[in-house]
Amino acid sequence: MRSQLARNVHIRLLASNGYASLMSCRALPGCYPASLSLPCPVPCPHFPSPSPQPLARRQQRRSFFNIFQKPPRQIKEPDFEPGYDVLLQFRKSESEGARPPDRDELVNGWLQFIRHKKRRRKGLNQTQAFLAMRLLRYLIETETEGYEDITIEDLRAALHVVMKPPKGNPESHLELAKLLYDEIDGRIQRMRKFGLDENTIRQITGGAKGTTDFENYLKSLAQYGGALEAVDCFSGYLSQVNGAELPPVAKVLWVIILRGLAKEGREEELLREFQAAEAAGVEFSPNIHEIMVTFYGSRDQVEEAKYWFERPVHANWRRTPEAYMQAIKFALRNDEQEWLQRMMEELVNSKPGKEWWNVILYWAVVAMDKGAEEVKQMIRIMMSTPPTDGVDPPVPDTTTLDALIRAATEKQNPYLAERFLSIGHELGIELKASTYLLQMDYRLDAKDFSGVQAIYAKFRRGEVPIENEEDLPVVNKYIRALCSVKNPDIDRILDIVADLEHRQATLEPETVAAICTVLLRNDNQFEVIDTLSMHTVSYSLEERAQVRGALIDFILDPKVSTARVWDCYSLLRQYFPETPPADRVRLMDAFFARKRPDMAAYIFGHMRSHDNPAMHPTEDVYIRCLEGFARLPDPDSLRMVHNMLKMDTKIQMTTRLYNALMLGYVACDDPGTALEFWRDITNSREGPSYNSLEIVFWACERLPYGDRTARQIWAKMQRLDLEVPPQVFWAYCGALAGSGHVDEVIRLIRGMDVMVGYGPGLMTFGVTYNALPSEDSKAIFEEFARAEYPEIWAQLERKGRRETIEGIKFNIVREMHA
Known part of the structure; x- marks a missing residue:
């Protein structure tokens, strides 16, 4: 049985209001049900109207014969992140043009949310970034002059949180980063206008202006698609530099600029900025060398990649391990083994340190097809050869073992990976979480679920410490693998999910989609309710769309029974009211295909009764539904849809609509009524x-x-x-x-x-x-x-x-x- 933390008020959704959509206001892709004390975060036009649902359970009455029965499940509130409800309330009031909550409540909510994110080292999804940006902008615009209720330290913390890239569209992250930096910079500029010296400003703000803030700002621009804007900002920074010598920090910033341009694939601008940096005296450092090699190598531009890799690095500094890794992958993709062999032999002969030896061992496995014993011999050579800088010989550690396991995994050879683990045991290498996670990963690829479960049990018992939730990607993959087998172990899946819920970890959308599909196929609707309510509440629109798509695919699967499909649709309607009209029409057609015109009519009715006008059926949807009744007659459903059409003031009657009505009524054995529509057609301006x-x-x-x-x-x-x-x-x-x-x-x-x-x-x-x-x-x-x-x-x-x-x-x- 799953943790009580997973019991959610969203069961009430089945008898009250559901989520609201983000289709026009870009608010949170969900809202609270009416039974909660919290208001919906989006404007009223997006509320689905209350209606009873088939999965709603009646309240049981106690009698002598059921006093020994188990009590019903306890419904608990959703576990929102601190302060997130305030962001939702503000967005709701903003979208409706209503009065927002008190300023103190808004400030405290924003600060709680940002501090929680920083403390948990968690980033923002695109919806959270949008909500945080909108509230901060309001707080800044309505701020009393001379009174700042959000400190610069808090703004810097928010900028630090924003720098963790999201999975989806980073547009809101970029807007929030700009807003944060402009506010930080504006406050410091005002202090300077007041005549405060730099030391005083540093004491007031808790740090130096410029270097850290500006660097973080440029990083945000560079990684969120604003590399050209970062170039302009950096050019303005350089124009203010006094003296002929370039400040050391400028070299760091230039690397950020080059990395951002390379990420966006802007070759012309990348080369222009590199030439400008070179002219300004920026050395061809290993970091810049890595950027150029990665840029051309990832695009398989053979000659350019080889040129940049072979170009000497400033002061004969050693190329970075990542540059060698990129060269290995590039060479293998483009059949450049001879060139790679020469470059790697030069590296081996240069007596490198352990980080480079990790690359050498990786190359030996993936490119030279070395076996476990040969790699073991290479490790002995590594341990007996001191590097050129005179330090002690390199000793293999967890990173060495991880590099070997990654190489074996890329070769799809789990047996070789296990042999490397044995070598690590012989060498006395202490395994860390990263190695266990790699082991879980390749065992999952080999469908060795018992081996994966044994490793997961170590994590669960606390035998292997986990930091920053680095196990979540592999655990999510494990859950999806358990869901993909022919006869999934439901109890094990729910046990793992309950453990993650206890840790307050949010599952990936792909995982939630897989879990819901499996549970629906096994008639565990209430477990689906728990899963959806616990993990989709803070998803962005793109993430919600992944889960919604899985439910739609389940409904459209003709192999699934109609009863299960209708239960799934009931959940889809309540949890994903933002489901676009095109998908709703597909669902309506699917029930016509199942020869259930009554259910298709209900789906049409839900579209018609949706409080978001964008969800209402158009003329084409009316016609499609009426044509469905022509194929599968259902007089009651036909009259229901016809009555909706009569009351729909946005739909103007056309010949096509009259034709559709004629089709429906003739099919339902009422040709007399159909002839009345013929008379309407002949009397209309459009005609037949x-x-x-x-x-x-x-x-x-x-x-x-x-x-x-x-x-x-x-x-x-x-x-x-x-x-x-x-x-x-x-x-x-x-x-x-x-x-x-x-x-x-x-x-x-x-x-x-x-x-x-x-x-x-x-x-x-x-x-x-x-x-x-x-x-x-x-x-x-x-x-x-x-x-x-x-x-x-x-x-x-x-x-x-x-x-x-x-x-x-x-x-x-x-x-x-x-």
Whole structure:
């Protein structure tokens, strides 16, 4: 059983309000249910209206016979991060144009949130960054002059938090970083205007202006797609530098600029800035060498990568291990083993330190196919060869072992990885968390779940210390692997998830999606509720979309039972009200495909009743739903949708809508009502279309004495000398045949070439035969068609016939659209 920490108020969502969307206001992609004391963070137009749900449980009454039963699950509040609810409340008030909470509450909430993130060393997702930026901007704009309730230290802490890159779009991170730095810089500039000296400013602000703040700011710009803006800022910084000699910090900043340009793939700007740095006296340091090698090597530009790698580094400094790693991967991808062999032999002969030996051992495995014993011999050579700087010989440690395991993993050789672990044991290397995590990773790839569980048990018992939650990626991968097997161990999955929830760790969206799919397939709906409520509450829109997509895929899977699919849809509706209309239409079509027009109508109704106008059905969606009823008649559902259309003031009636209504009512055995829509079409400015004619003839076919109306319409078409498409002609034949006029239909078909300019086809005979009311008339028509059009009739007979309550009919599909 899962931890009670996972029991959530979101079970109440099944009987109250659900999440609200972010589609127009960019607020949090969720809101609190109405049963909570906290308000929804988005404007009212985004609230889904309250409605009872099929999964809601009744409150049990106590009686003598159930006093020994287990009490119902306790519903607990969602475990929000400190201060996050204040950010949500502010965004809600801002979106609605309402009065925000008290300033003290807003300031305390913002500070709590930022301090919690820094203390836990956790970054912001794109939604959190957006909310934090909006609230900070409001606090700055409404700040009382001379009174600053957020200190520079807090602003610097926020800038530090922002520097941890998100998985999704970093646009809000970039905006927040700019806002933070502008506020820090503006406060310090104001102090200087007041005449305060630098020492006083340093004491007031808790540190020196410029170097740290500006460096962090440039790093934010460089890693969030603002490298060109970082270049402009840095150029302004250089213009203020006094003296001919370049400050040492400028060299560090230049490396940041080059790294940002390389990350964005801006080759022209990268080379221009490198040349400017070189002209200004910046040495070709190992860091710059690594940037250039990585840039060209990752793009497989062979000659450029080799040129930059071979270019001498300033003062004969050794190239970085990462540069060698990039060179190894680049050379293997581009069949440059000979060049790589020469470069690595030079490295070995240079008597490098341990960090470079780790690279050498990695190269020996991935490029030279060295086995465990050969690597072991190389390690002995490493331990007996002191580096050139005169220090003690390098001793293999955890990083050495990790490099070997990564190499074996890349070669997809888990047995070799285990042999390296044995070598590490022989050498007395103490395993750390990183090694165990690598071991879990390759065992997962080998589907060795028992071995992975043994390692995970070590982490769980605290035998291997974990810092900064570095185990979460592998544990998430473990959960997804458990979910992917044919017969998943639900208890083990929930046990691991409960352990992570106890640690207040948030699962990755891919993991939540996998868990929900498995639980739904095993009818664990309430566990799905726990999982969604615990882990999606702080997801960004992109992360929520991943989970939402998995639920939609589950609903669209035709192999899943309709009952399970409907339960999943109920959860989707409550937890993801931001589900776009296109996906809702796909779900509606899926239930039509399951031959459940009633459920499809409910999905349509949920769109129509959504309080976000962007979710309301358009004319095309109305038509699509009504055409669904034409395929799968359901009179009650048809009337429900028609009533919604009557009340929808945003939808103007068109010929296509009237056509769709005619289709629906004819299919539901109400051709009389369908003819009323035909009269509306004829009285409208737009008038009928060819589809209208086909549909109205179908209505006449199903209507007693409908041939009278059909003849009137046909006569008017003849007077107007309209071109008659085949589908309209055979529909008219069906209208006459529906009233039993078999002789008239036969004369009509015989004169087709003269009347409409083409002869009959398979559908002409099929529609007419199916419409004839009696067996005698069918026999007469069959005799005529078999004698005069034997080839076409033979094609029709190959379709086969079926017995219906209306008589024998051919198996033809008559598709009509609005």
